[in-house]
Amino acid sequence: MRIALAVDDNMITQHFGYCEYFVVYEVEDKQIKGSEILKNPPHQKGQLPKYLKENNIDVVITGNMGQMAVNLMANLGIECIRGVKGNLVDVINAYVEGTLESKDTVCNQHKHHGEH
Template identity: 55%
Template sequence: MKVALSTKNNMVTEHFGHCDYFIVYEIENKEIIGSFLIKNPPHQKGHLPKFLKENGIDVVIAGGIGAMAVNLLEELNIQVIMNVCGHADEVIKKYINNELKSNGEPCSDHHH
């Protein structure tokens, strides 16, 4: 399983599409077996979910995320956990321990 966190300076970013990098953790049997970075490609509306699917991502963890992005990710069978904040290493530990919950609603898309 591959879990991608939208990050900047190893912290989960406030907005999914505006991160510098995705830190991707490979998880097997509740253990992190590897991690790598994917640079966020130049912004194109609706492109990022497909890009993440092409990279084998199963779960996205982000701070704020727009409703359109959530819908596109879910259509691609990528689980979305939103409105998360904190250091990437701490967040992934919470995820593995089933302590991470999605809070609230997607951002309105008015700022795009």
């Protein structure tokens, strides 16, 4: 399973589409087998879910994302865990331990390109 954490400065970002990068963990049998950095491409409305699917991502962990991204992820079969805060290491460990919970929140504010 490939889990992508949306990250800024080793912390889970609060705005999915504008994260600096994704840290992608390979998890198998509740063990982390490896990780890699996946650069976030330039923001284009609706393209990020497709990009993640092309990179074989099964789960995305983020602070928040808009309804359009939530819907696109669901349509592509990517699980979204939202409402998460904290250091990426603590968050992936909580996920592996089965204690990370998703909050059913959706971002209603849309940042425009260049307003990071």
